[in-house]
Amino acid sequence: MSKGRGEAAAGAPGLLLRYLQEQNRPYSAQDVFGNLQREHGLGKAAVVKALDQLAQQGRIKEKAYGKQKIYFADQDQFDAVSDADLQALDAKIADLTSKVQSVQQSCRHMEAELKELTSALTTPEMQRQLQELQEECGGYERRLENIRAATNHVTPEEKEQVYQDRQKYCKEWRKRKRMATELCDAILEGYPKSKKQFFEEVGIETDEDYNAKLPDP
Incomplete structure:
Protein backbone atom coordinates (compact mmCIF):
# COMPACT_ATOMS: atom_id res chain seq x y z
CA MET A 1 0.00 0.00 0.00
CA PHE A 78 -30.57 14.64 15.42
CA ASP A 79 -33.26 16.74 17.06
CA ALA A 80 -36.80 15.43 16.88
CA VAL A 81 -38.90 17.09 14.21
CA SER A 82 -42.57 17.88 14.87
CA ASP A 83 -45.37 17.36 12.36
CA ALA A 84 -45.58 21.12 11.90
CA ASP A 85 -41.87 21.27 11.11
CA LEU A 86 -42.25 18.42 8.62
CA GLN A 87 -45.14 20.19 6.93
CA ALA A 88 -43.09 23.38 6.74
CA LEU A 89 -40.20 21.43 5.21
CA ASP A 90 -42.56 19.79 2.72
CA ALA A 91 -43.91 23.22 1.75
CA LYS A 92 -40.37 24.55 1.36
CA ILE A 93 -39.41 21.52 -0.76
CA ALA A 94 -42.47 22.07 -2.97
CA ASP A 95 -41.61 25.76 -3.35
CA LEU A 96 -37.98 25.03 -4.19
CA THR A 97 -39.04 22.28 -6.61
CA SER A 98 -41.30 24.75 -8.40
CA LYS A 99 -38.48 27.28 -8.60
CA VAL A 100 -36.09 24.63 -9.91
CA GLN A 101 -38.58 23.67 -12.64
CA SER A 102 -39.04 27.32 -13.58
CA VAL A 103 -35.28 27.86 -13.76
CA GLN A 104 -34.86 24.67 -15.81
CA GLN A 105 -37.52 25.85 -18.26
CA SER A 106 -35.80 29.23 -18.55
CA CYS A 107 -32.51 27.44 -19.15
CA ARG A 108 -34.05 25.36 -21.94
CA HIS A 109 -35.43 28.50 -23.60
CA MET A 110 -32.08 30.23 -23.31
CA GLU A 111 -30.26 27.17 -24.67
CA ALA A 112 -32.62 27.08 -27.65
CA GLU A 113 -32.09 30.80 -28.24
CA LEU A 114 -28.33 30.38 -27.93
CA LYS A 115 -28.40 27.50 -30.43
CA GLU A 116 -30.39 29.62 -32.87
CA LEU A 117 -28.03 32.56 -32.47
CA THR A 118 -24.98 30.31 -32.84
CA SER A 119 -26.26 28.85 -36.11
CA ALA A 120 -27.23 32.28 -37.51
CA LEU A 121 -24.97 34.32 -39.77
CA THR A 122 -22.66 36.82 -38.16
CA THR A 123 -22.98 40.52 -39.02
CA PRO A 124 -19.94 40.48 -41.40
CA GLU A 125 -21.30 37.34 -43.08
CA MET A 126 -24.73 38.94 -43.52
CA GLN A 127 -23.16 42.10 -44.94
CA ARG A 128 -21.08 40.05 -47.36
CA GLN A 129 -24.09 37.99 -48.44
CA LEU A 130 -26.19 41.15 -48.84
CA GLN A 131 -23.54 42.68 -51.07
CA GLU A 132 -23.38 39.53 -53.22
CA LEU A 133 -27.17 39.49 -53.60
CA GLN A 134 -27.22 43.19 -54.51
CA GLU A 135 -24.57 42.62 -57.17
CA GLU A 136 -26.48 39.62 -58.52
CA CYS A 137 -29.71 41.62 -58.56
CA GLY A 138 -27.94 44.48 -60.35
CA GLY A 139 -26.75 42.07 -63.01
CA TYR A 140 -30.29 40.83 -63.62
CA GLU A 141 -31.58 44.41 -63.80
CA ARG A 142 -28.95 45.34 -66.41
CA ARG A 143 -29.81 42.24 -68.40
CA LEU A 144 -33.50 43.11 -68.25
CA GLU A 145 -32.80 46.67 -69.42
CA ASN A 146 -30.79 45.33 -72.36
CA ILE A 147 -33.64 43.06 -73.33
CA ARG A 148 -36.14 45.89 -73.09
CA ALA A 149 -33.88 48.19 -75.11
CA ALA A 150 -33.44 45.68 -77.94
CA THR A 151 -35.15 46.61 -81.22
CA ASN A 152 -35.30 43.13 -82.72
CA HIS A 153 -38.19 41.81 -80.64
CA VAL A 154 -40.28 39.06 -82.19
CA THR A 155 -43.95 39.92 -82.15
CA PRO A 156 -46.57 37.29 -81.23
CA GLU A 157 -47.75 37.30 -84.84
CA GLU A 158 -44.25 36.67 -86.15
CA LYS A 159 -43.77 33.89 -83.60
CA GLU A 160 -47.05 32.25 -84.66
CA GLN A 161 -46.03 32.49 -88.33
CA VAL A 162 -42.73 30.73 -87.56
CA TYR A 163 -44.62 27.86 -85.87
CA GLN A 164 -47.01 27.58 -88.82
CA ASP A 165 -44.13 27.54 -91.34
CA ARG A 166 -42.39 24.88 -89.27
CA GLN A 167 -45.47 22.66 -89.30
CA LYS A 168 -45.89 23.22 -93.03
CA TYR A 169 -42.30 22.31 -93.90
CA CYS A 170 -42.25 19.28 -91.57
CA LYS A 171 -45.45 18.04 -93.19
CA GLU A 172 -43.94 18.46 -96.64
CA TRP A 173 -40.77 16.73 -95.45
CA ARG A 174 -42.73 13.68 -94.29
CA LYS A 175 -44.74 13.62 -97.49
CA ARG A 176 -41.71 13.70 -99.78
CA LYS A 177 -39.78 11.23 -97.67
CA ARG A 178 -42.70 8.79 -97.85
CA MET A 179 -42.96 9.24 -101.64
CA ALA A 180 -39.21 8.70 -102.12
CA THR A 181 -39.26 5.61 -99.89
CA GLU A 182 -42.18 4.08 -101.78
CA LEU A 183 -40.48 4.80 -105.12
CA CYS A 184 -37.19 3.26 -104.01
CA ASP A 185 -38.96 0.19 -102.62
CA ALA A 186 -40.72 -0.31 -105.96
CA ILE A 187 -37.43 -0.10 -107.86
CA LEU A 188 -35.61 -2.39 -105.45
CA GLU A 189 -38.15 -5.17 -106.06
CA GLY A 190 -36.51 -5.80 -109.44
CA TYR A 191 -33.03 -4.51 -108.66
CA PRO A 192 -30.40 -7.26 -108.53
CA LYS A 193 -28.15 -5.55 -106.01
CA SER A 194 -28.53 -4.33 -102.43
CA LYS A 195 -30.33 -1.18 -101.34
CA LYS A 196 -27.02 0.41 -100.28
CA GLN A 197 -25.44 -0.28 -103.70
CA PHE A 198 -28.50 1.18 -105.40
CA PHE A 199 -28.28 4.39 -103.36
CA GLU A 200 -24.55 4.69 -104.12
CA GLU A 201 -25.04 4.19 -107.87
CA VAL A 202 -27.95 6.61 -108.10
CA GLY A 203 -26.41 9.11 -105.67
CA ILE A 204 -29.26 9.13 -103.14
CA GLU A 205 -28.46 10.75 -99.78
CA THR A 206 -30.66 9.91 -96.81
CA ASP A 207 -31.52 11.81 -93.63
CA GLU A 208 -29.55 9.24 -91.69
CA ASP A 209 -26.37 10.10 -93.65
CA TYR A 210 -26.47 13.57 -92.10
CA ASN A 211 -28.02 12.63 -88.76
CA ALA A 212 -31.10 14.61 -89.73
CA LYS A 213 -34.11 13.70 -87.64
CA LEU A 214 -37.66 14.62 -88.51
CA PRO A 215 -39.14 16.67 -85.66
CA ASP A 216 -42.11 15.27 -83.75
CA PRO A 217 -45.43 16.55 -85.11
Whole structure:
Protein backbone atom coordinates (compact mmCIF):
# COMPACT_ATOMS: atom_id res chain seq x y z
CA MET A 1 0.00 0.00 0.00
CA SER A 2 1.43 3.41 -0.91
CA LYS A 3 1.97 6.11 1.71
CA GLY A 4 -0.85 8.24 0.32
CA ARG A 5 -3.28 5.33 0.21
CA GLY A 6 -2.26 4.35 3.77
CA GLU A 7 -2.91 7.85 5.10
CA ALA A 8 -6.32 7.91 3.37
CA ALA A 9 -7.23 4.54 4.91
CA ALA A 10 -6.16 5.73 8.38
CA GLY A 11 -8.43 8.75 8.15
CA ALA A 12 -11.30 6.84 6.53
CA PRO A 13 -13.46 6.33 9.67
CA GLY A 14 -13.63 10.05 10.48
CA LEU A 15 -14.20 10.96 6.84
CA LEU A 16 -16.99 8.40 6.38
CA LEU A 17 -18.66 9.40 9.67
CA ARG A 18 -18.80 13.05 8.60
CA TYR A 19 -20.05 12.06 5.16
CA LEU A 20 -22.91 9.92 6.46
CA GLN A 21 -23.93 12.58 9.00
CA GLU A 22 -23.91 15.35 6.40
CA GLN A 23 -25.85 13.33 3.82
CA ASN A 24 -28.09 11.63 6.43
CA ARG A 25 -29.28 8.95 4.06
CA PRO A 26 -28.55 5.23 3.70
CA TYR A 27 -25.66 4.04 1.54
CA SER A 28 -24.08 0.72 0.70
CA ALA A 29 -20.32 0.32 0.91
CA GLN A 30 -20.19 0.42 -2.90
CA ASP A 31 -22.11 3.71 -2.92
CA VAL A 32 -19.76 5.31 -0.43
CA PHE A 33 -16.71 4.02 -2.29
CA GLY A 34 -18.03 5.33 -5.60
CA ASN A 35 -18.88 8.75 -4.17
CA LEU A 36 -15.60 9.34 -2.32
CA GLN A 37 -12.97 7.31 -4.14
CA ARG A 38 -12.06 9.87 -6.79
CA GLU A 39 -11.85 12.85 -4.42
CA HIS A 40 -10.19 11.12 -1.45
CA GLY A 41 -8.47 8.12 -3.03
CA LEU A 42 -10.07 5.55 -0.75
CA GLY A 43 -9.83 1.87 -1.66
CA LYS A 44 -12.86 -0.41 -1.54
CA ALA A 45 -11.38 -2.54 1.26
CA ALA A 46 -10.61 0.56 3.35
CA VAL A 47 -14.19 1.80 2.97
CA VAL A 48 -15.70 -1.56 4.01
CA LYS A 49 -13.34 -1.84 6.97
CA ALA A 50 -14.05 1.71 8.18
CA LEU A 51 -17.84 1.29 7.89
CA ASP A 52 -17.76 -1.98 9.82
CA GLN A 53 -15.57 -0.36 12.48
CA LEU A 54 -17.94 2.60 12.86
CA ALA A 55 -20.95 0.26 13.09
CA GLN A 56 -19.25 -1.89 15.75
CA GLN A 57 -18.46 1.24 17.76
CA GLY A 58 -22.11 2.29 17.54
CA ARG A 59 -21.24 5.55 15.82
CA ILE A 60 -23.35 4.64 12.76
CA LYS A 61 -26.16 2.16 12.13
CA GLU A 62 -26.21 -0.75 9.74
CA LYS A 63 -28.91 -2.99 8.33
CA ALA A 64 -28.49 -6.15 6.32
CA TYR A 65 -30.61 -6.88 3.26
CA GLY A 66 -29.59 -10.34 2.18
CA LYS A 67 -25.87 -10.25 1.51
CA GLN A 68 -25.75 -6.46 1.30
CA LYS A 69 -25.39 -4.06 4.19
CA ILE A 70 -26.76 -0.53 4.33
CA TYR A 71 -25.08 2.10 6.52
CA PHE A 72 -26.57 5.37 7.79
CA ALA A 73 -26.05 7.95 10.53
CA ASP A 74 -27.42 7.35 14.03
CA GLN A 75 -30.71 9.25 14.05
CA ASP A 76 -30.58 9.72 17.85
CA GLN A 77 -28.08 12.54 17.40
CA PHE A 78 -30.57 14.64 15.42
CA ASP A 79 -33.26 16.74 17.06
CA ALA A 80 -36.80 15.43 16.88
CA VAL A 81 -38.90 17.09 14.21
CA SER A 82 -42.57 17.88 14.87
CA ASP A 83 -45.37 17.36 12.36
CA ALA A 84 -45.58 21.12 11.90
CA ASP A 85 -41.87 21.27 11.11
CA LEU A 86 -42.25 18.42 8.62
CA GLN A 87 -45.14 20.19 6.93
CA ALA A 88 -43.09 23.38 6.74
CA LEU A 89 -40.20 21.43 5.21
CA ASP A 90 -42.56 19.79 2.72
CA ALA A 91 -43.91 23.22 1.75
CA LYS A 92 -40.37 24.55 1.36
CA ILE A 93 -39.41 21.52 -0.76
CA ALA A 94 -42.47 22.07 -2.97
CA ASP A 95 -41.61 25.76 -3.35
CA LEU A 96 -37.98 25.03 -4.19
CA THR A 97 -39.04 22.28 -6.61
CA SER A 98 -41.30 24.75 -8.40
CA LYS A 99 -38.48 27.28 -8.60
CA VAL A 100 -36.09 24.63 -9.91
CA GLN A 101 -38.58 23.67 -12.64
CA SER A 102 -39.04 27.32 -13.58
CA VAL A 103 -35.28 27.86 -13.76
CA GLN A 104 -34.86 24.67 -15.81
CA GLN A 105 -37.52 25.85 -18.26
CA SER A 106 -35.80 29.23 -18.55
CA CYS A 107 -32.51 27.44 -19.15
CA ARG A 108 -34.05 25.36 -21.94
CA HIS A 109 -35.43 28.50 -23.60
CA MET A 110 -32.08 30.23 -23.31
CA GLU A 111 -30.26 27.17 -24.67
CA ALA A 112 -32.62 27.08 -27.65
CA GLU A 113 -32.09 30.80 -28.24
CA LEU A 114 -28.33 30.38 -27.93
CA LYS A 115 -28.40 27.50 -30.43
CA GLU A 116 -30.39 29.62 -32.87
CA LEU A 117 -28.03 32.56 -32.47
CA THR A 118 -24.98 30.31 -32.84
CA SER A 119 -26.26 28.85 -36.11
CA ALA A 120 -27.23 32.28 -37.51
CA LEU A 121 -24.97 34.32 -39.77
CA THR A 122 -22.66 36.82 -38.16
CA THR A 123 -22.98 40.52 -39.02
CA PRO A 124 -19.94 40.48 -41.40
CA GLU A 125 -21.30 37.34 -43.08
CA MET A 126 -24.73 38.94 -43.52
CA GLN A 127 -23.16 42.10 -44.94
CA ARG A 128 -21.08 40.05 -47.36
CA GLN A 129 -24.09 37.99 -48.44
CA LEU A 130 -26.19 41.15 -48.84
CA GLN A 131 -23.54 42.68 -51.07
CA GLU A 132 -23.38 39.53 -53.22
CA LEU A 133 -27.17 39.49 -53.60
CA GLN A 134 -27.22 43.19 -54.51
CA GLU A 135 -24.57 42.62 -57.17
CA GLU A 136 -26.48 39.62 -58.52
CA CYS A 137 -29.71 41.62 -58.56
CA GLY A 138 -27.94 44.48 -60.35
CA GLY A 139 -26.75 42.07 -63.01
CA TYR A 140 -30.29 40.83 -63.62
CA GLU A 141 -31.58 44.41 -63.80
CA ARG A 142 -28.95 45.34 -66.41
CA ARG A 143 -29.81 42.24 -68.40
CA LEU A 144 -33.50 43.11 -68.25
CA GLU A 145 -32.80 46.67 -69.42
CA ASN A 146 -30.79 45.33 -72.36
CA ILE A 147 -33.64 43.06 -73.33
CA ARG A 148 -36.14 45.89 -73.09
CA ALA A 149 -33.88 48.19 -75.11
CA ALA A 150 -33.44 45.68 -77.94
CA THR A 151 -35.15 46.61 -81.22
CA ASN A 152 -35.30 43.13 -82.72
CA HIS A 153 -38.19 41.81 -80.64
CA VAL A 154 -40.28 39.06 -82.19
CA THR A 155 -43.95 39.92 -82.15
CA PRO A 156 -46.57 37.29 -81.23
CA GLU A 157 -47.75 37.30 -84.84
CA GLU A 158 -44.25 36.67 -86.15
CA LYS A 159 -43.77 33.89 -83.60
CA GLU A 160 -47.05 32.25 -84.66
CA GLN A 161 -46.03 32.49 -88.33
CA VAL A 162 -42.73 30.73 -87.56
CA TYR A 163 -44.62 27.86 -85.87
CA GLN A 164 -47.01 27.58 -88.82
CA ASP A 165 -44.13 27.54 -91.34
CA ARG A 166 -42.39 24.88 -89.27
CA GLN A 167 -45.47 22.66 -89.30
CA LYS A 168 -45.89 23.22 -93.03
CA TYR A 169 -42.30 22.31 -93.90
CA CYS A 170 -42.25 19.28 -91.57
CA LYS A 171 -45.45 18.04 -93.19
CA GLU A 172 -43.94 18.46 -96.64
CA TRP A 173 -40.77 16.73 -95.45
CA ARG A 174 -42.73 13.68 -94.29
CA LYS A 175 -44.74 13.62 -97.49
CA ARG A 176 -41.71 13.70 -99.78
CA LYS A 177 -39.78 11.23 -97.67
CA ARG A 178 -42.70 8.79 -97.85
CA MET A 179 -42.96 9.24 -101.64
CA ALA A 180 -39.21 8.70 -102.12
CA THR A 181 -39.26 5.61 -99.89
CA GLU A 182 -42.18 4.08 -101.78
CA LEU A 183 -40.48 4.80 -105.12
CA CYS A 184 -37.19 3.26 -104.01
CA ASP A 185 -38.96 0.19 -102.62
CA ALA A 186 -40.72 -0.31 -105.96
CA ILE A 187 -37.43 -0.10 -107.86
CA LEU A 188 -35.61 -2.39 -105.45
CA GLU A 189 -38.15 -5.17 -106.06
CA GLY A 190 -36.51 -5.80 -109.44
CA TYR A 191 -33.03 -4.51 -108.66
CA PRO A 192 -30.40 -7.26 -108.53
CA LYS A 193 -28.15 -5.55 -106.01
CA SER A 194 -28.53 -4.33 -102.43
CA LYS A 195 -30.33 -1.18 -101.34
CA LYS A 196 -27.02 0.41 -100.28
CA GLN A 197 -25.44 -0.28 -103.70
CA PHE A 198 -28.50 1.18 -105.40
CA PHE A 199 -28.28 4.39 -103.36
CA GLU A 200 -24.55 4.69 -104.12
CA GLU A 201 -25.04 4.19 -107.87
CA VAL A 202 -27.95 6.61 -108.10
CA GLY A 203 -26.41 9.11 -105.67
CA ILE A 204 -29.26 9.13 -103.14
CA GLU A 205 -28.46 10.75 -99.78
CA THR A 206 -30.66 9.91 -96.81
CA ASP A 207 -31.52 11.81 -93.63
CA GLU A 208 -29.55 9.24 -91.69
CA ASP A 209 -26.37 10.10 -93.65
CA TYR A 210 -26.47 13.57 -92.10
CA ASN A 211 -28.02 12.63 -88.76
CA ALA A 212 -31.10 14.61 -89.73
CA LYS A 213 -34.11 13.70 -87.64
CA LEU A 214 -37.66 14.62 -88.51
CA PRO A 215 -39.14 16.67 -85.66
CA ASP A 216 -42.11 15.27 -83.75
CA PRO A 217 -45.43 16.55 -85.11
